[in-house]
Amino acid sequence: MASNPLEELSLDQLRKRTSKKWRTHPADVLPLWVAEMDVPLAEPIVDALKNAIDQGDTGYPAGDGYANALARFARNRWGWHGFQPDRAIIVPDVMLGIVEVLRVITEPGDPVVVNAPVYPPFFAFTSHADRRVVESPLTATGRIDLDRLADTFQNLASKHARVTYLLSNPHNPTGAVHTRAELSTVAELASRYGVRVIADEIHAPLVLPGSTFVPYLSVAGADDAFSLMSASKAWNLAGLKAALAIAGPAATDDLARIPEEVSHGPSHLGIIAHTAAFAAAGDWLDALLAGLDVNRSTLGNFLTERIPEFDHTRPEGTYLAWIDCRRLGLPEEHGRQTGNGAVTDLEGPAKLLLERARVAVNAGHVFGSGGSGHIRLNFATSPTILTEALTRIEQAVRQPAAP
Secondary structure (H helix, E strand, C coil), rough: CCCCCCCCCCCCCCCCCCCCHHHHCCCCCEEEECCCCCCCCHHHHHHHHHHHHHHCCCCCCCCCCCHHHHHHHHHHHHCCCCCCCHHHHECEEEEEEEHHHHHHCCCEEEEEEEEECCCCHHHHHHCCCEEEEEECCCCCCCCCCHHHHHHHHHHHHHHCCCEEEEECCCCCCCCCCCCCCHHHHHHHHHHHHHEEEEEEEEHHHHHHCCCCCCCCHHHCCCCCCCCEEECCCCCCCCCCCCEEEEEEEHHHHHHHCCCHHHCCCHHHHHHHEEEHHHHHHHHHHHHHHHHHHHHHHHHHHHHHHCCCEECCCCCEEEEEEEEEHHCCCCCCCCCCCCCCCCCCCCCCCHHHHHHCCEEEEEEEHCCCCCCEEEEEEECCCCCCHHHHHHHHHHHHHHHHCCC
């Protein structure tokens, strides 16, 4: 196996980066917030990009190489043989792809169900597209509350001709990897109440040891659903935008109604990078997952042994930890995320940790109902930085409050 990518870059090297993660806060802050990883690019991606630059291959994207690479990856990794590349189109990124799907299967004002707490742009992008977000909260353990989801679907379907469910699979921020049984129930409920499902599966390659990813479109009854996938999170390609919108067999006509100009959004270099990731960077991904598994254990053990005030459910996927800090007894948080919210949306424990520990994490209240008093911590960093950040957090929690 390749070396752990999380151990290859020093703090000094990372501070030279100009991305949002490393430029939002002052230099004394350890940034464990936005979903960027502290890793170098996988060598096959570097080679593909260098080759394109050397050839001056920086024009408009063409062909179906991206979809074919993902189809092979899906067969090999997840045993999903039903993904047909001709049922996929390129879109600028996952969230913009979701918006384009919403535009063809819904009308302004239609309800879109989400499982809160959930990825904040679900609220922002849906609202900006003139659709109405309806929350169906997760269980106390961070999983889909299927009984509540059934009630939500039934209630909305009795009042609206079009209802859509925006599914996060794996779930951001709790790290829950939905089982086939859970997803089968979702598909049955969606069919019963005429609800269309759009699955954000951007974290699909980031399922950690002990769990198995199930593509939503592989589940019986999901034929009229959509999936949005990308190499963005798993190979740290957020700055090289490109994603795929994938339709189930009964949704291909809807996919065809997405305007052709949407495919102009992804960059050619982005598609080259994402294609190389799925086609040739599997060994790098395996090394990353092993490193994330170690960091996941380091984080869990540290919280259990040294900060027992923080309640934490071990994430099954992603590199994000959802941590309940309500036992600190801080004032209730208010408001909702509208972007990535590094500074202006900080309240509660996230604000305390930034001020006292000089560690940046995401504030929980911006993830919707059930998020107040929580933080989301990104553990895709070096073991050294993670341990330093956790030590600072412990010291901040132990620090007496100002009189």
